[in-house]
Amino acid sequence: MRLSPETPYLFVDTDRLDRNLRSMAQWATEHHVLLRPHAKTHKCAQIAQRQLDAGAVGLSVATIGEGEAFADAGVDDLFIAYPLWLSEGKARRLRALAGRVTLAVGVDSADGARRLAAGLAGAPVRVLVEVDSGMHRSGVSADGAAEVATVARDVGLDVVGVFTFPGHGYGPGTARTDAAGQEAAALAAATAALRERGFTVSVVSGGSTPTVRLADPGVVTELRPGVYPFNDAQQLELGSATVDDLALFAIATVVSRSGDRIVLDAGSKILGADRPGWTTGFGRLPDHLDARIVSLSEHHAVVEFPAGATVPDLGDLVRAVPNHVCTAVNLVDELFAGSAHSDVLEVWPVIARGANS
Amino acid sequence: MRLSPETPYLFVDTDRLDRNLRSMAQWATEHHVLLRPHAKTHKCAQIAQRQLDAGAVGLSVATIGEGEAFADAGVDDLFIAYPLWLSEGKARRLRALAGRVTLAVGVDSADGARRLAAGLAGAPVRVLVEVDSGMHRSGVSADGAAEVATVARDVGLDVVGVFTFPGHGYGPGTARTDAAGQEAAALAAATAALRERGFTVSVVSGGSTPTVRLADPGVVTELRPGVYPFNDAQQLELGSATVDDLALFAIATVVSRSGDRIVLDAGSKILGADRPGWTTGFGRLPDHLDARIVSLSEHHAVVEFPAGATVPDLGDLVRAVPNHVCTAVNLVDELFAGSAHSDVLEVWPVIARGANS
Structure with missing residues (x-):
């Protein structure tokens, strides 16, 4: 359709979009890492479909609401990469979402795990423990992750692995390479700590667009870059x-x-x-x-x-x-x-x- | 209605809102200045109505789209405080809006004035020339304002006054008082320059929430604060x-x-x-x-x-x-x-x- 939108508007160059998607998918294939792109970037069904067509195993999202939107759009495998604290309403919505898609969520505290278990009431949701790899946002240490995982298991949750977001890679100089190294070290340590407690760690999930190609494929099993379809001035x-x-x-x-x-x-x-x-x-x-x-x-x-x-x-x-x-x-x-x-x-x-x- | 919105959500304390609206309206009355609050802050019909009920002469908006939304909500006097550059589509929408409400728009260049006159094709829209009082965003000098006003008059526009936004008052130390002083000086100089060219200057319009109570009622006829209903951390x-x-x-x-x-x-x-x-x-x-x-x-x-x-x-x-x-x-x-x-x-x-x- 020939459209003349009024300024200001956002234009997506689909040639470049497709090239960015292909390039990241190829990198992931070559490095034997799964791709679970973060859909908070585009919030757009057309781009999600292109990512899945290019081989992504599913999408990452930040909120239950984003998960609901992409479930409505037909996406059937979602990870809410966030330490949810479930209100009654959110628990109800999360249970409903778990009935529609293969679902995983984040947790980073024992209290959060207990709250999650109570809210889910047995609904099938996998759990990943969030590790702080140096950004000092949410997430815990390797030992902390093992403790949270143990509580989560004790209250009946299905702990399948660990995740982190090396957001401190957004910086000048050596920030990207430093953060990527810390991401690998933190995830490796957390994986080892969980294995010591008898966990099967099947998902080791990292981020981010600035650091993704610096990630250690010997440590991570999947990556969650968000920005790469578009890129930006940062x-x-x-x-x-x-x-x-x-x-x-x-x-x-x-x-x-x-x-x-x-x-x-x-x-x-x-x-x-x-x-x-x-x-x-x-x-x-x-x-x-x-x-x-x-x-x-x-x-x-x-x-x-x-x-x-x-x-x-x-x-x-x-x-x-x-x-x-x-x-x-x-x-x-x-x-x-x-x-x-x-x-x-x-x-x-x-x-x-x-x-x- | 008893609601339990999920976090995060935005809550408006209506007691404080009403007190803020009353206080600003009272200040304007006491200082014999008209109030034309900027609705870009709240974008909300309920608050617009409260502002009008408290004595505002109309609303300021930043875009034609905001103007359309408030016209739909029944507001009948709007100033688009922005140097519009009219595409064909925007010209059509502006003419339609001019048929529904008492309308004024900003201009800050001779080319913009010519473009505006062509786009309006005689639709009844008042024009205010934008003056730069020190923010160095849009707007011109006092002499520049007189030149723009003259071109605007020559192409048939109805020039009724001048306006400025002292946005450089958003700063620490003496920024607020300095900006308020520069606002008064710039508006006074532009008013004088227009009068020298034979204009009747009936509107001399200033801003802003940080500077509004420092404005010079001997110079301005109306003020356009936006943030004051809510205030914020700034x-x-x-x-x-x-x-x-x-x-x-x-x-x-x-x-x-x-x-x-x-x-x-x-x-x-x-x-x-x-x-x-x-x-x-x-x-x-x-x-x-x-x-x-x-x-x-x-x-x-x-x-x-x-x-x-x-x-x-x-x-x-x-x-x-x-x-x-x-x-x-x-x-x-x-x-x-x-x-x-x-x-x-x-x-x-x-x-x-x-x-x-």
């Missing part, structure tokens, strides 16, 4: 993606101009406000790599160009790449997808937008 | 709101705990990722003012408490205040509103969520 600046790997763009209009400074109609309500200290701005312009998004309001991106650069004119369309594609996608109800070699666009609904619980 | 840390003025909270569950560190299930997909360098974290916990949200993932807020503090337990509900309430509200489809003295909640739809264009 991946570009980390060196885990090239400009040619960027597959999602905010298409924006120049609405104001003053000298070497322009204002785009793409602000934090379409790009997201993510701005880690090590990034060079609030996103990047792939067609103007020497420009910087120096400030971001809700509906304004202020872009500065170096002296002498060719600055876009008022009314020009400009492509902007968000710093963090997952939060950008979550701001829209639909993605506009198409080949760069065609002017035909498809509308891909963001089926799990706002599915926070 | 306003708290700027000193433009107290803890008791906070009226919107993300209600979150403690899902993980390790010593003095807890993890809440409220991440950047409900709090927003806004994190200006001068803030102390990614939001605040109003019931634990000594705690800090030290990192924010999409579904995790990592909170650190000082040694010896009483740390919430796993499963506890905790109130978190976003840094920037406008982007938080834009992440949800509904707000849950109620009096702190009752357990009855109303559902207030976020009618303009995602209305970016």
Whole structure:
């Protein structure tokens, strides 16, 4: 369908998307690691299907709501990679989801395990214990994992393995390689600790797009990268993606101009406000790599160009790449997808937008 | 209705909301300034109606889409405080909106004015020229405003005044008072420059929640604060709101705990990722003012408490205040509103969520 969406909107370059999906699937096959992509990035049935078609064993999600959305879309194997704390309502929804799909969930405390067992009331859900590999978010130590696993087993849960997210790999310098090494060490130690207590550890699950190709296939059995279908300005600046790997763009209009400074109609309500200290701005312009998004309001991106650069004119369309594609996608109800070699666009609904619980 | 929304969700304390609305309305009355609150903050018909009931002359919005949503909700006087660049589709929508409500829009360039006149084709829309008072986003100088106004008049537009947004008042130290002073100076100079060219300047419009009570009633005729119904962690840390003025909270569950560190299930997909360098974290916990949200993932807020503090337990509900309430509200489809003295909640739809264009 020939569509002319109004700016700002999110465009997916399907040639690049497919290439990114193929490349990651091939890497996983070559390294004998299963791929369980994190669907929080795209929240989109069309991309989930492409990932499964390329060989993914299932999807990772962050919330029960995301799981429900992808179950509705026909995905039948899901891992909620999160230490759920079950309210009565969430327990009911989790039991219902377990009746529809092959389901695993995370746990990182003895109390959480007891609460999970009570809430599940025997519903068939596999459990992975979350390990902290250095990000210091959720997760426990190797010994802590063995203790949580033991409590979980005692209360009747089906503990099948361990997982971690090496999110501290999002950083400059050696952060990526350091985090990947710590991921392998933490998962290996936790696996050994569980085996010592008599567990069969069949799933050893790691992350993340910046570290995935640095993961140790001798340790992990599956990986959960999220961002890799699209990539984003963070991946570009980390060196885990090239400009040619960027597959999602905010298409924006120049609405104001003053000298070497322009204002785009793409602000934090379409790009997201993510701005880690090590990034060079609030996103990047792939067609103007020497420009910087120096400030971001809700509906304004202020872009500065170096002296002498060719600055876009008022009314020009400009492509902007968000710093963090997952939060950008979550701001829209639909993605506009198409080949760069065609002017035909498809509308891909963001089926799990706002599915926070 | 007795509701038990699942965490994380956004709760509006209606007692505090009403007090904030009354207080601002009273200030405006006492200072003989009209109030045209910016609805991008709440995107909510129930709050718009309360603002109008309290004496607001109309609403400000940022996009045509927000204008359409509030026109649908019955609001009949809107100012799109943005230098629109009209595509064919946007021109059609703007003409339609002009047929439904009393409408004003922003302009900050001669080309934008010509484009606007062509797109409007005579539809009755008032025009305000945007002045840059020091934020260096959109807007022009006083002389520039007079030139833009003159072109706008020449192409048949109905220029009624000038506006600015002193967004550089969002900063520590004297930023608020400095920005308020620059706002008054810039608007006074632009008003004088337009009058010199024979314009009747009937609207002189300023912003913003941090600076509104510092505005010069001898210069401005109307003010467009957005955040004041709710306030947020930025306003708290700027000193433009107290803890008791906070009226919107993300209600979150403690899902993980390790010593003095807890993890809440409220991440950047409900709090927003806004994190200006001068803030102390990614939001605040109003019931634990000594705690800090030290990192924010999409579904995790990592909170650190000082040694010896009483740390919430796993499963506890905790109130978190976003840094920037406008982007938080834009992440949800509904707000849950109620009096702190009752357990009855109303559902207030976020009618303009995602209305970016």
